[in-house]
Amino acid sequence: MRKLRPSNLRxxxxxxxxxxxxxxxxxxxxxxxxxxxxxxxxxxxxLSSNSSDDSRRLSHLFQLPEPVFAMKTVDxxxxxxDATGRVFAYDWTELVKRSVAPPKTVFxxxxxxxxxxxxVSLIVL
Numbered sequence: 001m002r003k004l005r006p007s008n009l010r011x012x013x014x015x016x017x018x019x020x021x022x023x024x025x026x027x028x029x030x031x032x033x034x035x036x037x038x039x040x041x042x043x044x045x046x047l048s049s050n051s052s053d054d055s056r057r058l059s060h061l062f063q064l065p066e067p068v069f070a071m072k073t074v075d076x077x078x079x080x081x082d083a084t085g086r087v088f089a090y091d092w093t094e095l096v097k098r099s100v101a102p103p104k105t106v107f108x109x110x111x112x113x114x115x116x117x118x119x120v121s122l123i124v125l
Contacts, residue, residue, distance in 0.1 A: 015033060015035070016034040018032045019032045019070060019071035028092070028095075028096050030078055030095070032068035035067075036064045036068075037061045038068060039061040040095065062103065067082060068081065068082050069083060076091055076092050084110065086111075088109075089105060089107050090103050090105060
């Protein structure tokens, strides 16, 4: 079955921010949006009294396969949950590096995978 999605033009017109999370040292802000991206902003550039419109723009972003609806900083990790039930995390030190390649995940698993549900039921029993 083919998955239908709205066009990118329509998504850009109706841009939505789903979640925000600050880095552990509160120098960066991560925002997930309806275009399945995580956008990173350097807060000192955005909040400075003498900042310009150009300096308030996002620092960098990376594309994900699905939108992120849950996002929280835990220690040095940005832990995310997407629309398919996948839970994954990025190390903040790697996340803020500007690179052509997307950052590597520290861990990645699907909560609706049969193996995971089976292991959870074993823990509960």
